[in-house]
Amino acid sequence: MPEKKTFKITHNRNWCKNCGICVAVCPKKVYEIDRNDRHAIINPQDCIGCQMCVEHCPDFALTVEEVKNE
């Protein structure tokens, strides 16, 4: 069985406006808007690298890159 791919999520706090679109489009519930109405990455290990959040982020605040295990 192939090894599970891991992805590194980079979140630019200065550009993010906490709109919650990434929470709505993520199929694996990686993100959450927390109690302070702030964007939070709660399950980064579940990320499957589908790029839905990256393509739907209106503020260009997210990047998701595959971590290459050499």
Next chain:
Amino acid sequence: MRPDFLRSERLPNIWCPGCGNGIVLHALLEAIDQLQLDPDKVVLVSGIGCSSRAPAYTAFDNVHTLHGRAIPVATGIKLANPDLTVIVVTGDGDGSAIGGNHLIHAARRDVDITVVVFNNYNYGMTGGQASPLTPSTSITTTTPNGNLDRPFDLVKLAAGAGATYAARSGIYFTRHLIDHLKKAITHDGFSLVDAVAQCPTYFGRFNKKGSAGQMVTSQKDWMVLKSVAEKRTPEELVGKIIIGEFVNIERRTPASAGAPKEQA
């Protein structure tokens, strides 16, 4: 998308949280990146409005011109510099109301420019007034009891005026949007892409469409692919918006037929 396509010193952008314009801009930059266009040969032209702020965040040459007059400026740029890729970034009000006449005549003349309409169904910058694309019975600042008028179908308008490429897509379907933007940019002749975005601050709030995330994901429910819609009955398509490519024909104006391809 290449990060150097963005002017990172100008970000964060001025748009409200959850504005769909950023998603369309992301798709446009991704399309330009995937086509591997020379960034020095791309010009973005915009008018006035929320959507027309978009070129200011890109590293391409851009002109931020008068309200509704982006298409005439783009026509001039294209005529003087035929080797440039000229893309007009416009909003639904800017493109269809204030610049509506320019839109139909650019389509009639078949100028080789691409018009990307960031369609959020209202005038967002001035406070959510009704635009020519606001759907019937929708509530806006100027139509508090529901819009009495019928909206334009921008794709049909462009097609009727003679556009040789017209497509519609939505911000939830980003890959679909990128594909159609790529086709529109490479198309020889006037091309129009109606990119349906959302305005959570005004249109969404007045019409109780929910949060920005709900507005984006709800596009799955009220948008139908053209290939699927052809198999459905008209009753099933009431209230739905059909997305896809509506016109894609070779340009056939006498000017393009008679003009020499390369000028020495």
